[in-house]
Amino acid sequence: MQDEPKPAEILAAVAAFLREEVQPHLKGNTAFQLRVAINALELVRRECGITVEQGAHENALLAKVLAMEGETMTLTGELARRIAARQIDPFAPDVAACLWTITEAKLEVDQPTYGGLTRARAKLAVAEKEMDR
Amino acid sequence: MTSTSTDNLCIPIEDSALARIAGALVAGGGEVRNLRRLSGGASQETWAFELVAAADGLTHRLILRRAPGGTFQHSTAAGLEIEAAIIRTMAANGIPVPEVRHVLDPDDGLGRGFVTSHVDGETIARRVLRDATFTAVRPALPALFGQVLAGIHGSPTAGLPELRLTCLGATLDLLRNEVRALSTPRPVFEVAIRWLEDHVLPDVPPVLVHGDFRLGNLIIADDGIAAVLDWELVHLGDPMEDLAWLCATPWRFGNVDQPVAGLGAREDLFAAYEAAGGTVDRARVRWWDVASALRWGVNCAAMTPLFRDGTDPSVERAMIARRASENEIDLLRLIYLGD
Numbered sequence: 001m002q003d004e005p006k007p008a009e010i011l012a013a014v015a016a017f018l019r020e021e022v023q024p025h026l027k028g029n030t031a032f033q034l035r036v037a038i039n040a041l042e043l044v045r046r047e048c049g050i051t052v053e054q055g056a057h058e059n060a061l062l063a064k065v066l067a068m069e070g071e072t073m074t075l076t077g078e079l080a081r082r083i084a085a086r087q088i089d090p091f092a093p094d095v096a097a098c099l100w101t102i103t104e105a106k107l108e109v110d111q112p113t114y115g116g117l118t119r120a121r122a123k124l125a126v127a128e129k130e131m132d133r
Numbered sequence: 134m135t136s137t138s139t140d141n142l143c144i145p146i147e148d149s150a151l152a153r154i155a156g157a158l159v160a161g162g163g164e165v166r167n168l169r170r171l172s173g174g175a176s177q178e179t180w181a182f183e184l185v186a187a188a189d190g191l192t193h194r195l196i197l198r199r200a201p202g203g204t205f206q207h208s209t210a211a212g213l214e215i216e217a218a219i220i221r222t223m224a225a226n227g228i229p230v231p232e233v234r235h236v237l238d239p240d241d242g243l244g245r246g247f248v249t250s251h252v253d254g255e256t257i258a259r260r261v262l263r264d265a266t267f268t269a270v271r272p273a274l275p276a277l278f279g280q281v282l283a284g285i286h287g288s289p290t291a292g293l294p295e296l297r298l299t300c301l302g303a304t305l306d307l308l309r310n311e312v313r314a315l316s317t318p319r320p321v322f323e324v325a326i327r328w329l330e331d332h333v334l335p336d337v338p339p340v341l342v343h344g345d346f347r348l349g350n351l352i353i354a355d356d357g358i359a360a361v362l363d364w365e366l367v368h369l370g371d372p373m374e375d376l377a378w379l380c381a382t383p384w385r386f387g388n389v390d391q392p393v394a395g396l397g398a399r400e401d402l403f404a405a406y407e408a409a410g411g412t413v414d415r416a417r418v419r420w421w422d423v424a425s426a427l428r429w430g431v432n433c434a435a436m437t438p439l440f441r442d443g444t445d446p447s448v449e450r451a452m453i454a455r456r457a458s459e460n461e462i463d464l465l466r467l468i469y470l471g472d
Binding site for chain 2: 124
């Protein structure tokens, strides 16, 4: 089905309505639970915003390190299995890069402002700079 | 997850049931007033109330901790009676803890649990990290944590109730099983398992480990640590587990660049720990750093089936499950960048 406005746009409007019109009337545990619910809507909104290209990029990265093709979930399962079975080296540069990319992509949906993500990116930038030297 | 709601498990307590144990709490008994459920604690209920002593009219502020619904106990929990016994031992050893006033007996009709004195101070991490009340004490806290942890770890283990023994190998086996039982594949968790396997260290003589020593489980006053709470995960094991857990990224509560509870540098914690008689083994701390991030990640990820099967269909439960990816990025940082 394709029509407008898009799901992400509608979700943004619902989240804004709850935050601006409903939140001020609540207190205590209900206010807390509403904040959690608004965060949930925002998470789904971000997930709706993932483009076909982004999904294909992630799939291609996995397919490349595994030298096989398949659904992203199947490939993710295969990567986990091979790491556990010690059939792939997670420290090989392309495997490491793949793991970082798929994890950062999850964070972009789940918690883009997570402090641990900021710190990880800052430390990674430092490490890469040192490697260039 | 200090804010986790467990209202679905909450069975109200009658004032009259508490009144029955009033005589055990204060000589001559008294009147129960202002009984209320405190927020927080997914695996234990915490209730606050006041007892006005019949003898002298003095008001005693008290806290009841009990199993959810009166009886539920998590598999890794030590058990409330053991928790109470440990708290009493810690008090005798000079560790700041609330005074245990009464351990519930089945005849009390209140389930399993214990009553302690109320301790003034703050447990909410964000307030400790940000409120002006704690500005002066904040820089001193990492060292105070080190001092108290050295005291806990240095406690004689002879005479303690029987406790779970958690060595590195058993921890690794448990984590591996939990990762494999998750409802979705997680390659980063498998990398962590592999790293832990490759870096496992020989066991050390086990000491008393608190098991959940972090902001949220500590009452902080404007002049220091008023009480160490939440002894439900107390066990025997490697003392470095507590040092690593205190520094785990989620327990920095947003202040990610301050490793010790979002408050300061590891060096302050370690120096005070050693000054108070402990010995820091950096390689072991690092092993537990990775194990801690994986532990918390597995806990988050394991929420998904509880959400799906209706055990806890709350939005909050779903959102906690979605925090597993936070632990994945933390694990990548720890393992690939040694941070």
